[in-house]
Amino acid sequence: MTGLATRLAARNIARRPVEAALVVIGSLLGTAVIVAAFVVGDSFDGSIRNIARAELGPIDEIVRVRASAAELGRRVGQLEDRLAHTSIAHVDGLLPAQIAGVVLSNGRRGDAAIAEPNACVMEVEPAAVRRFGRDPDLTGFATIRHQPDPGTLYVRDDVARRLEVAPGDSITIHAYGTSSTLRVARVVPRVGVAGHCAALVPSGTILELDAAPRAPTDAALAPSGVVFVSNDGGLEDSARYSADVVRQLRRATRDFDAEVQSAKATTLDNAERTGGNLRTLFSAIGGFSVTAGVLLLVNLVVMLAEERKRELGVFRAIGLRRAMVWRSFCIEGLVYAVSSATAGLGVGIAVGQLVVAGANRILRDPDDPFTLSLTLRTPSLLAAAAIGAGISALTVAATSGRLARFNVIAAIRDLPDPPRPRRRRWATVVAVFGAVMGIGAFAIGWATATGWLLLGGPVVTMWSLNVVLARRFSTRLVVTTAATLVVGWCLAVFPLFPDQMSRPSIGVFVEMGLILVAAAVVHATHLDRIWARLVRHLTTRGRGVSVHLALSSPLARRFRTGLLLAMFSLVIFTMAFLGAFASILAGSATSGARDISAGFDLIVDSNPSNPLSAATLRARPEVAEAVGLVRGSAEFTNRYQPEPTRWAMTGVDDSFIRSGAPTLLARARGFAGDREVFRELTRDPNAIVVDAEFLQSGSAPASEQPRVGDRVAARNRAGERRTFRVIGVLRSDYAFHGSLVGATTARSFLAPAAVENRLFVRLKPHEPATMVARRLSATFVDNGVSARTFPALVRDRLSETTGFIGLMQAYLGFGLVIGLAGLGVVMVRAVRERRRQIGMLRAMGTSVRTIRAAFLLESTFITAQAILIGLSLGLLTAWLVVVRSGAFSDAAVEFRVPWATVLALAIIPLLAALAATVVPAARAARIRPAVALRDVG
Amino acid sequence: MTVSAAPLLSARGVRKTYRSGATETVALRGIDFDLGAGELVMVMGPSGNGKTTLLNCLSGLDDIDSGTVEIDGLDIHALSDRERTEHRARRMGFIFQAFNLIPVFSAVENVELPLLLAGESDRNIRARAEALLARVGLGHRRDHRPAELSGGEQQRVAIARALVTRPAIVWADEPTGNLDSHTAQDILDVLHEVNADGQALVIVTHDRDIGASGQRLVEVHDGRVDYDGPPRP
Ligand SMILES: Nc1ncnc2c1ncn2[C@@H]1O[C@H](COP(=O)(O)OP(=O)(O)O)[C@@H](O)[C@H]1O
C-alpha cells in the first residue's frame, strides 16, 4: 500500500512540475534565510578568532611594565627573571620584548602621504621567539632568523599595503616628539608574534626615539616592556588555562607595578559574543522572512490540495484510506523539503557572502583594520539546512493532515467542507489549560521581569478563552474582540510595566511583531461586511464591476487571504520598524553632538605616544582656544559589577567648562547646574561623573544602571585603590570619556599611563569647522591626529549601527521576495482556477479590460492592506519600544517618522505586486470564452 | 407566430473548423439560419455534431472561418472584440449546462452582475435582481452562495441572470442536462414563461419531449442543418 502512496505522490509532482517548482522555491528561500544567518554568525566568529592566529599565535597572556626607554631593558629583564624563577602551572614559554606606540607614515608629500595613526613597533630577539611556545609556525618567525639590520625594519604585510610601500622604500616612525626614518628590508606576514605590531625594528630604535630632547609639556605615553606568556596547548585550547595563569602571574608580580592581561581568552570570548549576537540578530530578523516562507508554503500546499480535492474524493470513495492520502502528501512534502534544503543551502551561502561583503563596507574604519572573511562551518550549515528542511516538512505534513480529513461527498461535489462536529470536552480542557498557562506565564514574567512571558501570557489566555466563548457568541464577534484586546494589550504593556519591560530583547520585539500582525490580519479578514457596503456604494453608482470582482475573491477566501496578508505585513512591519529605528538614531545625532560638545567646535585626538600639545594648536590662527583632556584607564568595580572591569577615565580642569559643559542625565542634589558638577570634579579628588553605560557589557536591566550617589572602587596599575562617589551621569558619551574626574586626580592616579592626547577646540568666529578639522588632520599627520566636528564624531559612531540596520533591511528584502513570489503564485493559480468563471463573465459581456483590471486590483487590494498593516504597526512598535519603553532613555531620543522608508515601503511593494500580477492578469484577459466554457470541472 | 420581414438574427454560409496541431475538425459546414424576435427555437442533434459550436458562432462567443452573422443589422464578426462584448452585454443572455455561477458571489449578486456590466446606473439594480429571483422562485435564497444551492436552484439563478437585462436573445446550451427530469420540467416552464414575454430563445437539448415543446425545431447533423421547421410529432 505504501507503493500506492508513493505512486500517487510521484504522479502529482510530475503532473504539475511548475507548482512543484514553486513549492520548492518557497521553502528554498526560507532555508536560505536561515543558512545565511548562520553563515554571518560564523563569519564574525571566525574572523575575530582569526585575530588570535594573526596577532597572538602562542601568546596567551601579556605582562606589561611601563618605563622610560632607558630603564625599560633592565625592568623587562627583572620581570622575566622573576617569572622564570617562579613555578607557574600550565605555562610553557616566556618571551621578553619592547613595544612602543607610534605613528607610521610613508614620508611622501601631498596626497601620496599616508599614515597609520595608531600603530606599534616591537623589538624582539628572533631566536627567542622561535623557542617560544610549542610550534614555531604559530609565531610567524619560522623564516625570520635575524633582527632587522640597523637603519631598516620589517613591516607587516597589511600595513605595507595600506602605506603603499615595498622593500627598499622608507617608513618614518613618529613618537615622543621626534621621528626616525628606516628602510623597509622585508615584508612579513600577519601571523603570531610577527603580527602583533605593525613593524619589527632593530634593538635600540625605541631608546633612540625616547632619548631625543623634547619640551617638558609634551608628556607622552611611555614605551612598554612586555613578557609574553604561552600556556600549554595549541592555538585555541591554551586559552582555557588563562584565568588560572593570570591569577598566578598577578601573584608573582605583585611588587612589580606590572599589568597582567589575558590576551587570547579575551579575544576568543569577544569572538563568541559578537558572533553569537549577530547570529541571534540575523536569525531573529530572518525569522520574519522564514515565517513568510512558511506561510507561502502553507498557502501552496492548501491550493495544491484543493485542486486535487475532487480527485482525492473519488479515491476516498473507492476505498483509499485517509492515512494513505496523508502519507502520499507527506511523501510529496518530503521530496520538496529535501530538494529545497539542498538548493537553499547554496542560495543561503551566496546570501551570507553578500551580507559579509556588505558588513565589510560598513566596518571599513581607518583606525581598525578588522575585516570579515566568509567562514563556512559544516556543522552550522548542516544544522541550518536541517532546520529549513524540518520546517518545510512539518508544514507540509501538518497542512496535509488537516486536508486529508475532508468530507468525501463534499469533495466530489466540490462543496465547502461542512463544519465538523467539535470534540467539545477536549477543546474545553485544552482551552482552560491554555488560559491557566497564559496567566501563569504572565505572573512569572511579572515577577522575574521576563518581558516575553509577560507580553505573551495574556495573549495565550485570550485566544484560549476564544475557543469557549465562540460557542456562546458568534465567531466573528469573539475573534475580532480578542484581536482588538490583543492590540490594546501590546499598546499598554510598556506604560503599564515600565520596570519589567525596560530594555526589551530582540526576541520580545519579534514576539510583539508577530502578535500585532496576527491580530491586525484577523481584523482585516473580518472587515468583509464593511468592504461589501463600500463596494455596493461604488457599483450602484454605475462603476466598479472590476472592484466588485477584485474584492469578492479575497474577502470570500478568508484563510488564503489571511496567509498572504500575514506574509506581506510581517516583512513590511519589520522594515518599517528598522527604518524608524534608524531615523530615531539619526535624529539623536544632533542632540548627541550638542550633549558632548560643551560649547566647543572640534574634538582633536592624537596618538598617545606622540600627542599634539594644546600649546601647538593655540598657536594656530584659526584657533581661539584649545583645552587638553587627560586620558587613561583603570579597573573598576561597583554595585552591579563585582568583576574588575577596565574602563576609560578622563581628567578635566576648569578651562573645560569655561563656556559650557556636557549634558548630564542626572546630577547629585545641591548642584545648580551641570557646570557646577564638573567644577566640583576639580575640587573633590573622590568625585566622579560616569557615562550611562558605565561598567556594562551589552544591554542591562534598569537596576544595573549607574545612579547618582553610587560608590565606585578603582584600582590603578600600581595596585593602589581609591573610592569615588558618582555626582553625575552623562546623557551621551559618543566621545568615549568613560568616566570623568579632575585633571590632577587623573594625572596622579593614572601615572605613568595618563596622557593629554585629546583636545577640545574652539575656533575663531566664522572659521568653517569641517574644513579646519580636515586641515588639522592633514597638517598633524605625524601625531596621528584625527580632528572632527562633534556632529561628524557622532555620525561616525552611529554609522556602524545605521549601516547594520540597512544591511538587515536588505536581508529582509528576501522576505519581500518571498511575499511577492507568494502573491504571484496565488494569482497564477487564481487565473487557472477561475477559467470557466472568466469565460462566463466574458460571455455575459465583461470587457477584457475589466477582467485585467480585476486581477490587478485584487493583488493591489491585498498588498495595500498589508502595507497599511505593516507600516502602521511597525511605526507604532518603534514608537513603543524606542520611545516609551525607556530602552534608550539614556540617549536623548525623539520619535521621527522615517518618511523615505515609509514612501519606499508604500510604493515599491505595490509596484512589485502589480508587476507580479501583470502576467497572470494578461493571461486571464486572453482567455477565450468559447474555449474556457468547454473546460470540465 | 410569424417570422417578421427583417429577422433579429440572420446567418449565411457560416463555416467553422477547429485546428489543434495537425488535426482539423470541421464543426460547421455552411450554416444558414434566421431568428425572429420573440421566437422559441429548439436545436437538436447527436453529440459532437456541432450544436454548441453553432451557438458559440451565432452569438459571437467564437470566431468563424467564413460566412456572416448579422444581428440588429450589424455583422457581429466584423466588430472588434470590444464592440462585440458590449453588444453581448446589451442584447444577449446565456445559460449553460454547467451553471457557471460566480462562486464567491451570492445569488442576488450573480443576478445583478449583468446590470452592472451593461453600465446601468439605476439605484434599483438590487431591487430588480431580487424581483427576478423571486420570479424564478428563489426569493428566500438570495444571500446564499452557489455552493449552498442545489443544481436546480443554481440553474434558476443562472436563468435569472440571463434575463435580468431583458436581452433580445437568450442562448441556452443544454440547460437541463445536469438535472433530473422533474427539475428539468420546472426549468423548462420558467423558460417558456420568458419566451411568452417576447424574448427570443434558442435552446439546445437532447430531450425529445423538450424538443417537441417549441414552435420551431432545428436539427443539426455533422455540421449541417438537416431539418428546420415545426416540431415533428
Ligand atoms: N476546441 C476544439 N478543438 C478541436 N475540436 C473541437 C473543439 N471543440 C469542439 N470540437 C469538435 O467539434 C465538433 C463539434 O463539437 P460540439 O459543437 O461541441 O458538438 P455538440 O455540442 O453537438 O456536442 C466535435 O467533433 C468536437 O470534437
Ligand SMILES: [Mg+2]
Ligand atoms: Mg602554548
